[in-house]
Amino acid sequence: MLRPSLLLLGVAVMITACASLEDYRLPDGRLDGERLYAKRCGSCHEPFAREDYGANEWIGHVEHYGPRAGLNAEARAAVLLWLCEPRQAR
Numbered sequence: 762m763l764r765p766s767l768l769l770l771g772v773a774v775m776i777t778a779c780a781s782l783e784d785y786r787l788p789d790g791r792l793d794g795e796r797l798y799a800k801r802c803g804s805c806h807e808p809f810a811r812e813d814y815g816a817n818e819w820i821g822h823v824e825h826y827g828p829r830a831g832l833n834a835e836a837r838a839a840v841l842l843w844l845c846e847p848r849q850a851r
């Protein structure tokens with residue numbers, strides 16, 4: 762039958778997607794928000810520049826698009842920290 766095998770495939774894909782977040786682990790144990798953002802948030806479109814949005818807007822965008830990019834809560838937090846890291850005003 763087709764259905765059980767499709768279900769298994771789906772589960773396998775989900776597990777693979779989750780496990781690969783570990784590839785973004787830094788030596789100190791945190792997730793690398795900069796690399797996650799470039800790779801995951803840049804998979805459907807060019808990643809927007811950090812300067813394009815303020816912290817309040819990034820919170821909304823990361824909550825909205827994070828699940829589509831396969832980011833769990835920890836990964837979304839790491840990406841947000843990087844996006845909203847204090848930087849010099851232009």
Ligand code: HEC
Binds near residue numbers: 802804828832
């Ligand atoms: C599965 C594909 C996909 C992924 C992954 C993705 N985006 Fe997008 N993004 C889109 C599409 C499509 C649009 C155009 C607006 C829409 O249709 O929602 C968009 C638009 C945007 C915009 C423009 C503002 C808006 O909402 O229209 C921002 C900012 C953005 N994405 C941020 C992100 C961030 C941050 C991530 C990672 C957490 C991300 N995207 C990952 C598909 C994606």
